[in-house]
Amino acid sequence: MDSIIEKVLNFKKEDIPAYEPYLMVGAGTPGINLIKGKNIYVWDIDGKKYLDCTSQSWALHLGYAHPELNQTIKEQIEYAHHFHSGFFTMLRYMLAKKIAEIFPEKMNRVLIQVGGSAAVEAALKLAMINRPSAHNFIALYGGYHGLSFMTTGASHTGTMASGKYIGGSKLAHFSQNFIRVPAPYYYRPYFEVTRTDDKDEVDRRCLQILEMQIKYGSTGPVCAMLMEPLQGSGGQLTFSKNYLQGVKDICKKNNIVLIWDCIQTAFGRMGTWCAAEYYGVTPDIMVIGKSMGSGYPIAGIVVSDELEGFKMTDWIDGSTFTNNQVSQIAALKQIEIIEKYNILENVREVGSYLKSNLEEIQKTCPFIGDIRAIGFHIGIEFVKDPQTREPDYAGCSAMRSKGYQNGILFGEGGTGKGKNVLKIKPPLITTREQADEILEKFSASLNDVYGK
Ligand SMILES: Cc1ncc(COP(=O)(O)O)c(C=O)c1O
Numbered sequence: 406m407d408s409i410i411e412k413v414l415n416f417k418k419e420d421i422p423a424y425e426p427y428l429m430v431g432a433g434t435p436g437i438n439l440i441k442g443k444n445i446y447v448w449d450i451d452g453k454k455y456l457d458c459t460s461q462s463w464a465l466h467l468g469y470a471h472p473e474l475n476q477t478i479k480e481q482i483e484y485a486h487h488f489h490s491g492f493f494t495m496l497r498y499m500l501a502k503k504i505a506e507i508f509p510e511k512m513n514r515v516l517i518q519v520g521g522s523a524a525v526e527a528a529l530k531l532a533m534i535n536r537p538s539a540h541n542f543i544a545l546y547g548g549y550h551g552l553s554f555m556t557t558g559a560s561h562t563g564t565m566a567s568g569k570y571i572g573g574s575k576l577a578h579f580s581q582n583f584i585r586v587p588a589p590y591y592y593r594p595y596f597e598v599t600r601t602d603d604k605d606e607v608d609r610r611c612l613q614i615l616e617m618q619i620k621y622g623s624t625g626p627v628c629a630m631l632m633e634p635l636q637g638s639g640g641q642l643t644f645s646k647n648y649l650q651g652v653k654d655i656c657k658k659n660n661i662v663l664i665w666d667c668i669q670t671a672f673g674r675m676g677t678w679c680a681a682e683y684y685g686v687t688p689d690i691m692v693i694g695k696s697m698g699s700g701y702p703i704a705g706i707v708v709s710d711e712l713e714g715f716k717m718t719d720w721i722d723g724s725t726f727t728n729n730q731v732s733q734i735a736a737l738k739q740i741e742i743i744e745k746y747n748i749l750e751n752v753r754e755v756g757s758y759l760k761s762n763l764e765e766i767q768k769t770c771p772f773i774g775d776i777r778a779i780g781f782h783i784g785i786e787f788v789k790d791p792q793t794r795e796p797d798y799a800g801c802s803a804m805r806s807k808g809y810q811n812g813i814l815f816g817e818g819g820t821g822k823g824k825n826v827l828k829i830k831p832p833l834i835t836t837r838e839q840a841d842e843i844l845e846k847f848s849a850s851l852n853d854v855y856g857k
Pocket of ligand 1: 408520521522525551552633637666668669694696
């Protein structure tokens with residue numbers, strides 16, 4: 406075994422202080438020390454095993470050390486791992502063509518980027534090229550699009566969403582501040598509603614405000630609207646088809662490019678290749694990333710035939726590693742594996758099994774206020790009281806900590822003064838038996854936090 410790998414595998418907690426002072430991490434929810442993973446399980450530095458419901462920032466659709474993916478990567482690195490983007494490579498052609506095939510009609514051109522934030526920026530640049538006289542952008546309350554200067558202006562981390570200004574707000578003078586409009590948060594609308602369960606009213610008012618902001622709240626024509634079709638970081642919010650179609654219609658009417666940030670939703674997490682397929686509504690540009698390379702860094706945009714694209718010689722978008730052969734073959738192989746083992750069907754089946762069982766558990770626990778789930782995109786909102794719906798930030802955080810004790814990794818989300826939405830987003834290969842294990846560990850953690 407290679408001596409570096411051997412050292413990693415034999416690392417002890419006592420060794421950490423000798424290394425810690427040299428490391429700087431710019432963002433993240435502090436976790437535990439992880440060493441290795443297999444299938445949907447991961448082991449920490451003490452050898453403790455956890456079932457991973459975070460898929461490591463929802464990126465590992467095939468889990469850890471997938472044997473077929475690993476074999477392909479091992480073979481590929483013997484031939485090539487990095488070429489500069491100016492050289493034409495077969496893998497890049499093949500990947501772009503395959504994505505165009507599995508994504509909706511008219512979404513036929515793919516640009517590759519290295520990470521999500523850069524891909525979102527590429528989408529915004531392309532929108533500007535297509536709407537040269539419009540300079541303003543719209544985003545949703547609670548949206549998350551990355552932490553680069555430009556995407557900071559669109560993400561909730563730079564606003565008062567968490568009760569105070571954090572993160573990118575300190576750098577706001579360098580970033581373009583997006584015009585923000587409320588997202589339809591049905592369980593906890595941003596405005597007073599007549600009836601708490603009237604989703605149509607929430608949709609109607611959100612669409613109305615969007616129209617008002619375009620008309621009265623923008624200093625000039627709006628170039629693009631950037632939104633997640635299912636808001637992940639901001640609380641696992643699922644939107645109605647009616648709302649998504651309404652936004653599309655308003656954008657079309659006002660000549661605004663509609664960009665869907667599909668970084669969390671694409672490649673199967675909803676049980677379809679993308680949110681557009683799930684809803685039957687297609688935007689002008691889709692941004693992809695995270696799970697795209699099954700854990701290898703790759704992202705991109707998928708562009709409608711109706712838009713003008715980038716030209717290579719214009720030098721508007723690109724970077725050194727946008728033609729990484731390992732990431733590209735990982736992305737292609739992942740699609741092949743998803744097709745071969747009917748993994749989208751697995752997500753639909755096991756996802757609805759998880760949802761219905763969680764809803765049964767909800768009946769016994771008043772602190773589970775709302776469950777929002779599509780496929781393996783599951784969010785559980787904790788409240789102190791189901792009547793007042795007061796968020797239970799401490800309870801959700803305790804669920805995550807108890808999860809560690811019970812051998813399960815949960816994610817946390819939401820944009821309040823803390824996070825009160827527990828996320829269950831395991832790799833797409835999770836079986837029904839493993840779903841039972843998730844439910845068992847979830848119930849044990851619930852019992853530890855809230856009692857029977
Ligand atoms: C919806 C969405 N957009 C954009 C990003 C930013 O992607 P990256 O972290 O790869 O820059 C993220 C990352 O969490 C995301 O969830």
